[in-house]
Amino acid sequence: VRPVAALLTDFGHQDPFVGVMKGVLAGRCPEAQVIDLCHEVPRQDVRAGALHLLAAVPYFPDGTLFVCVVDPGVGSRRRVLWARGERHAFLFPDNGLLSWAERVEPLREVRKVSSKRVMLRPVSSTFHGRDIFAPAAAALLRGLDPALLGPRIASRVRLRFPVPRGSKRGLRGEILGLDRFGNAVTNLRRGDVPRGAALFVGDRPVGPLRRAYASVRPGRPAVVVGSAGFIELSVRDGSFAERFNAGAGEAVHVR
Amino acid sequence: VRPVAALLTDFGHQDPFVGVMKGVLAGRCPEAQVIDLCHEVPRQDVRAGALHLLAAVPYFPDGTLFVCVVDPGVGSRRRVLWARGERHAFLFPDNGLLSWAERVEPLREVRKVSSKRVMLRPVSSTFHGRDIFAPAAAALLRGLDPALLGPRIASRVRLRFPVPRGSKRGLRGEILGLDRFGNAVTNLRRGDVPRGAALFVGDRPVGPLRRAYASVRPGRPAVVVGSAGFIELSVRDGSFAERFNAGAGEAVHVR
């Protein structure tokens, strides 16, 4: 079976950065199957990358190595980490990028990537995707013992997941992010929305939980359980984000 | 030979949706070769997706399975269909997305995808690309007998192809779509433009048929036979769409 690498970056598509990472991978592990998970994470937005990983990781085959580069600290002393969970492995900067995915796949072993032997020489100060992440990934996909990457570490940077909490205006959740269609993914789950309850953004009602977009008329807001298991706020055949002028971090109340 | 899947969606690149579909495919059919046909179909624009398929399908190898997800009806009772033509096979929502490609490759067998055995469990109401299309594609690429997907069906949703027709202002065609370069693809063919005839958008002349963009000076409009066999309206080293402020559906006359 070909080893699988899944790439998540904020490099976008206008520059050759992602292509160069794949060039390095192809040279050092030609048998790898490389899958683009996403490269349009908003630049330096660790939280958006964390949400993508939370939604995507469970759907990749066992053994997939996620190579995650949303890395505002590149060139500083922030560490590059390797970790493995029950089913997958990960390379990522020590900035919390993996914290939300850890909620569905706890990490069993975490190491600092410090061995110069898995890096290109010289290592630039601006493109560790090419100089550290890609060659380390190639080495791992070829079977390198992860113990050779560097020492186990005890602590790492955590990104807090905003857990819904009670408030005098009802259960208070928030918007975690928006997708291309203008749907807002919240941190609420089905069990957080009792029968008869409705959702509100500020004072504006969005409605009760629906089975599907098609349960409302075109142009009307719809609250559905989204594909990542979280409650999503939508407008059928429209954009919730535009209609409600809402973005990540905005409060959503259930009452 | 590795089985080939070609993906066409309106998921865009900012979200992990396409990556997740590939994760499901990689887990269930690791030997598949997965080709991105296009993921930037304007959202929910079935007509734009239909035009892409019409232009692209003939150039893919025999046996390619096209997995097509431009699907405003996701979560409603619209059906997911599988079909095969003489050379290729297709998975697509029953909304007309394949109607224009059928003009070049008629369908010989059409089935409703209803077997739960080829779907993930549970099936979400918002992401059938992940829960139905990708796993059904993987099963087919691994050799599943299509008869096990579900029953043959007799009728399906059709998207009308706008055939050029006579009018008192000359043969009336229309713009089917625009490309990145601002070229306008029309529904006219070479045989629709007699020697000595010129094309008009409204009252504005675009000129006679040319051999290539280079037949006119930079900045001038050029009418050429485009790569899909349709007449295209261009501006050399410029954008026809911007210069003529024209878009899909706009009338084009030959006289």
Next chain:
Amino acid sequence: VRPVAALLTDFGHQDPFVGVMKGVLAGRCPEAQVIDLCHEVPRQDVRAGALHLLAAVPYFPDGTLFVCVVDPGVGSRRRVLWARGERHAFLFPDNGLLSWAERVEPLREVRKVSSKRVMLRPVSSTFHGRDIFAPAAAALLRGLDPALLGPRIASRVRLRFPVPRGSKRGLRGEILGLDRFGNAVTNLRRGDVPRGAALFVGDRPVGPLRRAYASVRPGRPAVVVGSAGFIELSVRDGSFAERFNAGAGEAVHVR
């Protein structure tokens, strides 16, 4: 080992052009590994494509065939060329697109692609990526003797590389291009910036050379050696391009 093709175009992602090229490649050379180097080169911007190739070519495995289609002259008499350097091979239009990469990998043999046997029939006047580049690439990846493509040629179109030069305001370099993060890549190298010198865009100081973005405070400009070996102008956690309202071609002085 699977043969590797790297694709660089200005086709973007909204149209099926890149997908169609891959369809042709998959039909004619199913064993090829096809890597997207970049498809968002600004349209018809040969200079931007040349910069991408200069930065990327060295990181691809030996034997990679670069298929480069930034081609404003498509359909005119401009030639399609094949060339090989010490490690890689190239298909490209004769417009200077490869001139800057030649600075790091000189070409040893250059041929005109004229054999109809490696092209689709008919050849359109607008989409040589599909009709010439992709099938010629597939033939080469399958082992075609390049001598069968067409005759060797002695001269070709060159794109001048702007070498820094002395001026009364100090060494005068220029901005070669911008990346997604708003960093400006210049034509200056580390050796062009003596200790104690600073860089200026117009009269505005950008500062001395730093080790990394993290050497300055967030929001401050930083001059670093970028990943392609050129001096880059940045703003930490911000956009140099926006802050300094600067773009390709703009003068940068060292003094």
